[in-house]
Amino acid sequence: MNKRVAEVLAAPQIGEKLEIGGWVRTRRDAGGFSFLELGDGSCLANLQVIAEQTLANYRDEVKKLSTGCSVLVRGILQESPARGQSVELRAETIEVLGWADPESYPLQKKHHSFEFLREICHLRPRTNALGAVARVRSRLSYGVHSFFQERGFIQVHTPIITTSDCEGAGEMFQVSTPSPASGAGESGGDSGEFFGRPAGLTVSGQLQAEVYAQALGNVYTFGPTFRAENSNTSRHLAEFWMVEPEMAFCDLAGNRQVAEALLKYLLRLVLTECAADLALFDRFIAKGLVAKLEAVVEQEFAHITYTEAVQQLRQSGQSFVYPVQWGIDLQSEHERYLTETIHRRPLIVTDYPAAIKPFYMRLSDDGLTVAAMDILVPGIGEIIGGSQREERSEVLLARMEQAGVDPLAYDWYLDLRRYGTVPHSGFGLGFERLVQFVTGMANIREVIPFPRTPGFAPC
RNA sequence: UCCCCGGUAGCUCAGCUGGUAGAGCAGGUGACUGUUAAUCACCCUGUCGGCGGUUCGAAUCCGUCCCGGGGAGCCA
Secondary structure, three states, rough: OOOOHHHHHHHOOOOOEEEEEEEEEEEEOOOOOOEEEEEEOOOOOOOOEEOOOOOOOOOOOOHHOOOOOOOEEEEEEEEEEOOOOOEEEEEEEEEEOOOOOOOOOOOOOOOOOOHHHHHHHHHHHHHHHHHHHHHHHHHHHHHHHHHHHHHHOOOOOOOEEOOOOOOOOOOOEOOEEOOOOOOOOOOOOOEEEEEOOOOOOOOOOHHHHHHHHHHHOEEEEEEEEEOOOOOOOOOOOOOEEOOOOOEEOOOHHHHHHHHHHHHHHHHHHHHOOHHHHHHHHHHHOOOOOOHHHHHHHHOOOOEEEEEHHHHHHOOOOOOOOOOOOOOOOOHHHHHHHHHHHHHOOOOOEEEEEHHOOOOOOEOOOOOEEEEEEEEOOOOOEEEEEEEOOOHHHHHHHHHHHHOOOOOHHHHHHHHHHHHHOOEEEEEEEHHHHHHHHHHOOOOHHHHHOOEEEEEEEEE
């Protein structure tokens, strides 16, 4: 029966007859036979195949195999007499499924820059590093669901096309298609828009998640999110995935606890279940990565208020490009200094000035701050942003007016406060930033299979 | 979008103050070998990012556009 390399290497059975399909990583010839390194993507490690010259197609085909060729190997698993691997597959037949002309196949048996691999994003998952990223990403994705499902959260598929802008979250991509009704002539008030009004791709599922939280209690969304910002950085994408829990009867402290528990759960999961892939990142991408992740799991996250952050920055004696004073938005240099130099661990900053935060965040009794939180992580910066939501309709209305937001456009959102309102909280976790943090990959474009950035969406 | 740096062989890069191009790896051929970034010998490879300009002459200088990297803004 067809087995994956990961299964074979995890529990090798000497003498077992196997059929393995995979891609040739490299071929080395010895006297009278050849070694094939066979990888199938199920794990980082390859299976060594012994191809004797007695194979019917040895001279015509096996000797011509090169990096990237796909083959189906049938043979017997045996102990390996040489060092470097404990078992190997002695081939009885090798069927070549697809050639990969070495003159033109872009992937070589050598290191490639990530910038180059990005230009061939249809081939890059065949490399060790990008394959490992894909496996870790998949495990993290599954972990997000298991974390919430184990705790009784209901997953809500919030809409991708939306007519509500989540203020403060960035520019929306426009979804523009002529109305099917236009031209029919009957509907006099036809705007010509497919949805009867301007629509866009969601910049956050938060507002709709709030709807379900105020019906089902604890919910989460995990889906694609779009920002039409002209951002050219190593930590921004035009299309990315975001995890957004929303919890009824939950204040900011509860919000913080869930966020910290989620991050630790996911790190612990990957440390135990993706050890080989993490070891690769630790060796070649970010030295000390595993120790850093282990430390994060073991330590309490630091927690300070914005006001304390401002004090700490001012007392640090450090000179910043942007001077620190109460009321400013913390700049990257400030966030990095706080989490990387002062606290040296993940840092939760709460209670930001109301003036620099969106209208839906809950106004505190001081009237100056809102119940907001950002989780900052060394190397990445902001990985989570969240808040307790404003549940008092008259306060919410006032804040909307201050922010210049038309209450009529958010009438449904205000209804949630008019009828059976409850305190509730939630946050957004940038999934790619999580994958970046876990893998140590420097550029966010390497942790999503098909990155979308301004001017770049090749397939 | 702004600031700085870069774009030379399939890949990674060298090429000083202008005289029209090179190394390693990859690839090809052969030898050798229970090999594992295999080794050794020989061979091949270029619109020097695009366009325009200066000059007798541009990979090299100037302008502009495109793309990439680092930083910043926006944020997740």
